[in-house]
Amino acid sequence: MTSSNGVAGHPVVELAGVSKSYPGGVAALRSVDMAVDYGELLAIVGPSGSGKSTMLNLIGTLDRPSSGTVRIDGYDVSALSDRQLSALRSRRIGFVFQQFHLAAGRDALGNVADGLLYTGAAKRDREQRAEAALIRVGLGKRLGHRPYQLSGGERQRVAIARAVAGDPPLLLADEPTGNLDSVSGAGVMELIHELNAAGTTILVITHDREIADSLPRQVQMRDGQVV
Amino acid sequence: MAPTTDPPGSPNLVGERPRSVPQADRERADRELRPARLRVPDLIRLGGYGLRSRPLRAVLSALGIAIGIAAMISVVGISASSHADLDRKLAKLGTNMLTVSPGKTMFGKQSTLPDDSLAMIKRIAPVQSATAIGTVGTVHAYRNDRIPVAQTNGLSVVAAKLDLLTAVGVELDRGVWLNEATEKYPAVVLGATTAQRLGGGPTVYIGGRTWAVVGVLQNAALASELDTSVIMGWPAATKYLAFDGHPTTVYTRSVESQVEAVRKVLAATANPSASTEVDVSRPSDVLSLRRATNATFTSLLLGLGSVALLVGGIGVANTMVISVLERRSEIGLRRSLGATKGQIRTQFVGESLLLSMIGGAAGALLGYLVTGTYAMTQKWPTVVPLWVLAGGVGATVLIGAIAGLYPAIRASRLEPTEALATT
Numbered sequence: 001m002t003s004s005n006g007v008a009g010h011p012v013v014e015l016a017g018v019s020k021s022y023p024g025g026v027a028a029l030r031s032v033d034m035a036v037d038y039g040e041l042l043a044i045v046g047p048s049g050s051g052k053s054t055m056l057n058l059i060g061t062l063d064r065p066s067s068g069t070v071r072i073d074g075y076d077v078s079a080l081s082d083r084q085l086s087a088l089r090s091r092r093i094g095f096v097f098q099q100f101h102l103a104a105g106r107d108a109l110g111n112v113a114d115g116l117l118y119t120g121a122a123k124r125d126r127e128q129r130a131e132a133a134l135i136r137v138g139l140g141k142r143l144g145h146r147p148y149q150l151s152g153g154e155r156q157r158v159a160i161a162r163a164v165a166g167d168p169p170l171l172l173a174d175e176p177t178g179n180l181d182s183v184s185g186a187g188v189m190e191l192i193h194e195l196n197a198a199g200t201t202i203l204v205i206t207h208d209r210e211i212a213d214s215l216p217r218q219v220q221m222r223d224g225q226v227v
Numbered sequence: 228m229a230p231t232t233d234p235p236g237s238p239n240l241v242g243e244r245p246r247s248v249p250q251a252d253r254e255r256a257d258r259e260l261r262p263a264r265l266r267v268p269d270l271i272r273l274g275g276y277g278l279r280s281r282p283l284r285a286v287l288s289a290l291g292i293a294i295g296i297a298a299m300i301s302v303v304g305i306s307a308s309s310h311a312d313l314d315r316k317l318a319k320l321g322t323n324m325l326t327v328s329p330g331k332t333m334f335g336k337q338s339t340l341p342d343d344s345l346a347m348i349k350r351i352a353p354v355q356s357a358t359a360i361g362t363v364g365t366v367h368a369y370r371n372d373r374i375p376v377a378q379t380n381g382l383s384v385v386a387a388k389l390d391l392l393t394a395v396g397v398e399l400d401r402g403v404w405l406n407e408a409t410e411k412y413p414a415v416v417l418g419a420t421t422a423q424r425l426g427g428g429p430t431v432y433i434g435g436r437t438w439a440v441v442g443v444l445q446n447a448a449l450a451s452e453l454d455t456s457v458i459m460g461w462p463a464a465t466k467y468l469a470f471d472g473h474p475t476t477v478y479t480r481s482v483e484s485q486v487e488a489v490r491k492v493l494a495a496t497a498n499p500s501a502s503t504e505v506d507v508s509r510p511s512d513v514l515s516l517r518r519a520t521n522a523t524f525t526s527l528l529l530g531l532g533s534v535a536l537l538v539g540g541i542g543v544a545n546t547m548v549i550s551v552l553e554r555r556s557e558i559g560l561r562r563s564l565g566a567t568k569g570q571i572r573t574q575f576v577g578e579s580l581l582l583s584m585i586g587g588a589a590g591a592l593l594g595y596l597v598t599g600t601y602a603m604t605q606k607w608p609t610v611v612p613l614w615v616l617a618g619g620v621g622a623t624v625l626i627g628a629i630a631g632l633y634p635a636i637r638a639s640r641l642e643p644t645e646a647l648a649t650t
Contacts (some may be wrong), residue, residue, distance in 0.1 A: 020500050062563060062643040083567045084260040090565020097647070101560040105280045105330070118565035119271075120263025162564075 002015050004067030010074045011035040012170050012201050013059050018068030020224075028054040030224040031068065035205065038169065041196040043212035044205045046221030053174070055221065056205045060093055060172050061085045061166065074168060090118040094200075098175035100155045102147040106136055108158045109143040115162035133165035134158070137191055153184025164195060171195065171202045177211060189214060262567045265574075273574050276582035277550065285582060288539075288546040292626065293593060294584025295536030296619045300594025302528040304611040312607040313515075320396045320449050322511035327468040327497045328333050330506040335579055337472040341561050345388075345498040348477055353485035358394040359474035360385045360456075366434040368415075368457040370425050374432070380424045383580035384457045386431055386464035387476070394478045395450045402442030402502020409441060413478050414525060416442040418454040431457060434468045448512040450478065461576050536622060539586065544630035551638045558638050559646030572639040579631020580624065587623030591616060 012082055015037035020029040029051045036042060046052045057063040058070050061077050070077040074094045079087065102111050112130035115122075119128070130158060134143055137157040142151060163171055173192065177185035196202050204215060212218045220227040236323040265273075278285040292469055327348065329338040345359045363386060367379040391397075392404055405416060412639070415431060415438045422443040430437045438459070447453040464470035477497065492506040551558070559569055566574075602609040 027474050036579065047270075057644045060563065062647070075256055079253055079258055080260065083569075084256050086562070086565050086567040087260040087262040088565075089260065089563060094561045095560075097557070098559075101556055101647075103276065103280070103557070105276060117265070117269060118263060118561075118567075122266075125268065193526050216573075 009069070010105050010206065012038050012040075012073055013203070014069075014071040015055075015058070016069045016071075018058060018070055020058060020067045021066050028224055029058070029065070032224075032226050034219060034226060038201055038203060039196075039199060040217060041111045041193070041202045041215050042204070042217035042219060044203060044219045044221060045207065045209065045212035047207055049075055050221040051224040052205050052207075052221045054224075055204075056174050058173055059170075059203065060095060061089055066209050071211070088120070091166060092168050092169040092170060094166065094171040096163050096171065096173040097160050098178040100147070100159045100179070102158060104157055107144045107160075107168075108139060108150070109146070111158055112162045112165050112200055114164050115196075119166050129165050130161070133161040136164070137161045151184065152180050153187050156180060156184070156188050160164070160188070160191060160195075167200075171200050173204045175206055176204065177206075177208070187201060236526050239426075262565070262570070263337060265570055270573060271578045271581065274578040277574070278582060278585075279577045280368040280551070284546055284549075285585075288542040289582055289589065290622060291539030291542035292315065292583050293539075293590035294537040295303045295532060295534075296587050296590025296623060297593035297597065298532035298535050299529060299622075300591055300611060300615055300619055301597035301601070302525060302532055304594060304609070305617040306522075306525040307610040307612050307615075308598060308602040308607040311606075311610045312602075312605070315608065317515070320342045320511070321480070321483075322509070323481050323483045324395070324449055324510055325479045325481065325486065325490055325493060326508050326510060327479065327493055328506045328508075329473075329498075330476060331505045332501070332504055334444065336508055338498075338501065340475070340497055340505070341500075342472050342474075345474055345477055347496050347499075348479060349492065351479075351489060351492060353482040353489050355389065357477055357479040358388045358390045359477045360387045360391065360458070361461070361464070361470060361473055362475045362518045363459075363468050363470045366468050368421075368425065368438075369432045370428060370439075371430070371475065372432050376522035379476030380421075382421050382424060382455050382457060383452075384451075384468070385458055386461045386463075386470050387462060391458070391478070392444075394480060395447055395453065397447040397450065397453060398445045400443045400445045402440070402444055405458075405460050407569075411462045411466070412460075413463060414441045415439070416444060416458045418444050418458070419446045419455040420537055421457055424455075425457075433457065434458075436467060450476075452476070457636045469571070471495070500582030522568075536626065540583070540626035542629050543579055543583050543627065544634065546582065547575060547631050547634035548637075550578070551575065554638075555646045558641050559643050559648075562641075562643035562646065568639040570595075571641075572635040575635035575638050576628060576631040579635070580627035583623045583630065584620075587619060590623075591619050594619075 005198060013030050013034070015034045018029055018032045019027065021027040023070065044052045054145065056064055059072065061072060064078060072088065075088060103114065106114065109127060109130050112133055113126040114128060116126040131143060134140060137160050139154060139157050139161065142154060150158065176192070179187050180188060182187055192202055192204065206212055327340070329340050332338045345357060348354060348357045363384040366384050368384050369378070379630050389405060389407070389410060400419065403417070406413065411434055417425065417440055425431055428440070444453060465472060479489070490507055490509070495502040495508045498505050528627055561571060598611055599609045
């Protein structure tokens with residue numbers, strides 16, 4: 001499933017011989033090789049404990065591998081300082097979490113605009129881009145709503161808007177439908193398809209076979225290895 | 228999860244095609260991956276959001292700081308206002324007054340001033356004016372003839388010259404002062420305290436005779452002995468009460484620059500035969516001395532205020548520590564959004580600074596109001612020195628920074644994955 005717009009001549013995500021073990025001798029990942037090209041939409045699927053959350057953390061540069069190489073957008077993660085990793089995340093990776101992680105005291109626009117805080121954009125610019133992103137996810141009429149005034153599906157849409165407002169080449173969605181009923185879940189998946197069609201590379205981490213099967217590519221995980 | 232089977236130090240690169248050299252990679256990263264700087268308005272907003280999410284807690288911990296600052300500012304403010312009032316009084320009363328009174332003889336007996344001491348003192352060149360009072364020691368003043376003799380109210384009966392008021396700088400509260408006629412007849416003027424103790428009737432009873440009250444004085448700041456006196460004319464005292472005519476206090480006003488010179492010769496002039504038996508004092512010095520006493524009290528209260536401030540600072544630190552514990556997922560989210568460790572640290576220090584500065588501002592306002600209210604009730608001018616306001620602001624900034632630093636460092640050291648794992 002290689003996309004045609006692989007601009008830089010390298011994959012957006014590349015794992016080579018990646019292992020991750022935690023203190024106490026638990027190996028969460030064992031020598032994983034994987035590449036994701038620009039424009040792909042894929043599922044990383046597996047039961048809990050299969051290592052897919054560790055994959056997400058490594059691909060999202062929130063953690064470093066014990067051994068092996070992780071390259072994101074061409075950068076070797078192990079060669080980057082913490083500051084550089086932060087800068088990489090702020091511009092090139094968007095995260096969507098199962099628990100949404102929205103600030104309760106801020107309205108939808110504020111939540112999305114705050115997501116751009118670390119890109120260095122000015123406040124007005126952040127708000128304009130946040131509004132555009134919210135319109136894009138179908139919440140143009142909910143800009144001033146606080147999270148408690150929104151349904152679960154709408155909250156996840158706000159979180160998605162926050163992740164894509166900065167136009168990152170890579171979007172990581174960790175169980176994006178895990179806290180949603182099936183109708184809202186289907187809506188969120190539809191949105192993910194739309195965003196992918198518009199050019200964003202999207203990795204969906206899920207334990208749900210049905211969701212995984214609805215995506216063009218699946219990466220199966222079991223016991224820390226890709227099957 | 229399976230136990231680890233990776234041999235340590237396994238090769239890092241399993242790449243099939245040749246990669247750019249790591250050095251070039253690093254240069255590209257240095258060039259392109261620079262975290263953006265957080266702007267100050269954004270930092271202030273961030274702190275505001277943080278505080279607004281737990282408003283009650285923010286208010287309570289800011290209150291601690293506010294009380295400390297208010298205590299310090301009002302203590303210093305009240306003392307400064309009192310000084311300003313004293314300065315104003317001294318400026319009005321003048322500091323050129325010297326008083327002369329008889330001391331003790333070599334054998335410890337009460338001495339007296341010679342009858343002509345007043346006239347001799349008036350001859351000292353720089354002395355502009357001099358007047359005297361003489362205590363009529365044999366009698367006491369009562370409200371009327373039914374009052375028991377022992378109930379003297381601590382009041383004294385004095386004879387005074389007519390120019391007493393201008394020399395001492397005391398004003399009439401009501402009624403009139405003695406004149407050439409009334410100084411010869413049973414008429415008295417009461418000191419401020421005397422009037423209260425004798426009940427403000429039209430007459431008083433002295434030495435088996437009823438005396439008419441013609442006036443009441445205001446407080447005499449430089450001659451407080453007048454406050455507890457019943458004052459009559461010199462001739463009347465001699466005529467009706469067998470007054471011996473010895474002055475007991477001589478009040479002098481001198482040219483300001485010559486006050487110390489006058490002071491040196493005053494004792495010898497008043498009683499040439501026994502100059503050691505004369506006490507000379509400068510009442511304005513006594514008033515100024517009160518400042519020093521006040522200063523001790525002020526530093527005690529300041530100490531209490533700084534303890535309150537310290538406790539307030541601990542409250543802020545406590546709030547921030549709890550805040551960091553509670554907001555782990557927010558910290559994780561911000562890290563995933565691209566916040567650097569430094570930016571997380573700055574956010575929490577900023578929040579702590581904002582919290583303590585809100586408390587400090589409220590405390591400064593409160594302290595100013597307390598000072599103003601107290602000064603108003605005392606009829607003092609309200610004075611809050613600039614240095615104490617600046618000191619208060621400085622203290623809150625310092626407290627905010629110190630209280631926020633440790634929690635902020637803890638927040639920034641949190642691993643993003645660990646922070647995100649907590650819900």
